Amino acid sequence: MANQVSESPAERTFQYQHRLPPLPVPSLEGSLAKYLDAVRPFATEEEYQVTAAILKRFGEGIGKDLHQKLLQRARTHRNWLEEWWLDAAYLELRYPSQLNVNFGGPAPYLEHCWPPTEGAREYLIGIDPANKTLLETIQSSLFVVSLDDAKPYATAENYTPLTREALIGDPTIRWGDKSYNSISFADGTFGSNCDHAPYDAMVLVTQGYYVDQQLKATDGKWKGSETVRPMPLPEELVFTVDDRVRSDIAHAKQQYFETTQDLQVVCYAFTSFGKAAIKQRKLHPDTFIQLALQLAYYRQHGRSGSCYETAMTRRFYHGRTETMRPCTLEAQNWCRIMLNPVASAEAKRKALLLAFNKHNKLMAEAQNGKGFDRHLLGLIVASCSAWKSSPETDAETLFQNLVTSLHEMLHLATTAQL
Numbered sequence: 001m002a003n004q005v006s007e008s009p010a011e012r013t014f015q016y017q018h019r020l021p022p023l024p025v026p027s028l029e030g031s032l033a034k035y036l037d038a039v040r041p042f043a044t045e046e047e048y049q050v051t052a053a054i055l056k057r058f059g060e061g062i063g064k065d066l067h068q069k070l071l072q073r074a075r076t077h078r079n080w081l082e083e084w085w086l087d088a089a090y091l092e093l094r095y096p097s098q099l100n101v102n103f104g105g106p107a108p109y110l111e112h113c114w115p116p117t118e119g120a121r122e123y124l125i126g127i128d129p130a131n132k133t134l135l136e137t138i139q140s141s142l143f144v145v146s147l148d149d150a151k152p153y154a155t156a157e158n159y160t161p162l163t164r165e166a167l168i169g170d171p172t173i174r175w176g177d178k179s180y181n182s183i184s185f186a187d188g189t190f191g192s193n194c195d196h197a198p199y200d201a202m203v204l205v206t207q208g209y210y211v212d213q214q215l216k217a218t219d220g221k222w223k224g225s226e227t228v229r230p231m232p233l234p235e236e237l238v239f240t241v242d243d244r245v246r247s248d249i250a251h252a253k254q255q256y257f258e259t260t261q262d263l264q265v266v267c268y269a270f271t272s273f274g275k276a277a278i279k280q281r282k283l284h285p286d287t288f289i290q291l292a293l294q295l296a297y298y299r300q301h302g303r304s305g306s307c308y309e310t311a312m313t314r315r316f317y318h319g320r321t322e323t324m325r326p327c328t329l330e331a332q333n334w335c336r337i338m339l340n341p342v343a344s345a346e347a348k349r350k351a352l353l354l355a356f357n358k359h360n361k362l363m364a365e366a367q368n369g370k371g372f373d374r375h376l377l378g379l380i381v382a383s384c385s386a387w388k389s390s391p392e393t394d395a396e397t398l399f400q401n402l403v404t405s406l407h408e409m410l411h412l413a414t415t416a417q418l
Contacts, residue, residue, distance in 0.1 A: 022078040023316040024369040028067040031372035032059050038325040041304045041332045069382040079318040081374055084381045090197035120248040128240035137237065143180040146173045151187035159267040166191025168260040171253060200321055202312055287359045290326040291334065298335035311366035322366040323373035330358040
């Protein structure tokens with residue numbers, strides 16, 4: 001462990017990024033078919049037929065033109081989605097990201113928030129040029145260490161207090177727009193709070209897994225060098241503030257704590273069995289959990305629940321994520337059979353395997369850049385580009401036709417709970 005901690009590996013993080021293939025653009029027909037398949041568990045027969053007609057018109061009309069624009073963009077961008085996704089999913093949002101965008105959880109890894117503070121920031125910089133230097137010092141750092149006096153540990157199975165503190169704890173000892181806040185609590189537990197914009201949860205999962213493996217390998221005891229290299233002493237960064245800045249801080253804290261009252265956090269460890277038991281039955285643990293969630297929701301509410309599962313696309317150049325829709329017809333059918341008191345064990349098993357196979361197929365396709373959510377987002381963004389750059393009359397027709405189609409699709413998706 002001493003070598004792993006003190007020595008830098010020869011390979012760098014993004015050393016082989018240029019060797020990865022470009023992110024593909026899915027076929028328009030495939031994406032529309034998958035959208036139709038995804039909405040099926042929630043739509044009535046009438047809604048389904050109307051949706052199918054809308055998709056047919058879209059695919060034969062405006063959709064073709066927009067798809068060609070995506071293909072054209074893909075010829076000049078190795079990842080046609082990268083900039084659009086960063087803007088649409090994170091940077092253009094105008095509500096606090098800590099409670100609406102960022103991911104969170106126990107252990108050293110969680111996510112954070114950024115309320116609308118641009119005006120307050122510019123004012124702070126205007127008071128004293130030194131304030132800008134202090135902000136740049138913090139922003140150029142690799143990460144932030146937050147020392148929190150809270151003691152959120154409950155039990156080995158109950159992670160709720162720890163998760164809650166990491167997600168919506170004291171905002172004055174978190175740096176909201178920092179990519180990684182490592183939170184050290186007074187009782188020896190840890191949490192994380194991170195900006196979702198630059199990276200996704202799997203980055204933190206990988207880091208957490210590495211730390212966990214090293215702790216196990218060393219029995220929790222440091223086995224490296226006892227020599228501490230010379231380091232400069234910490235320096236307090238003192239900002240110049242006035243009454244308006246103090247008022248802005250008070251307002252931000254009030255808004256933050258008021259918003260947290262609307263958030264319920266429950267996090268417990270499931271200890272009855274783990275992934276090893278699932279794998280022994282030749283089932284994928286992730287799929288098992290997703291179907292368990294579907295069954296729990298169906299049992300509680302008497303209907304299927306739309307669900308968003310992230311598929312990683314990091315096998316492609318600058319790849320991030322795609323959406324996989326776990327609520328399939330096969331999953332819905334399995335839930336119904338499971339709750340049927342006269343259904344046989346064999347019928348339940350067959351339905352389960354069909355649901356597993358469908359889920360695994362969709363996940364594999366999404367991971368290979370053949371999902372439909374990001375493709376449809378690309379069509380929307382392409383429509384905006386077309387509206388700005390095309391001749392006025394053509395652009396207006398193009399944009400309005402798309403808006404009409406997408407409004408119809410959006411309405412049906414909303415009423416169908418997709």
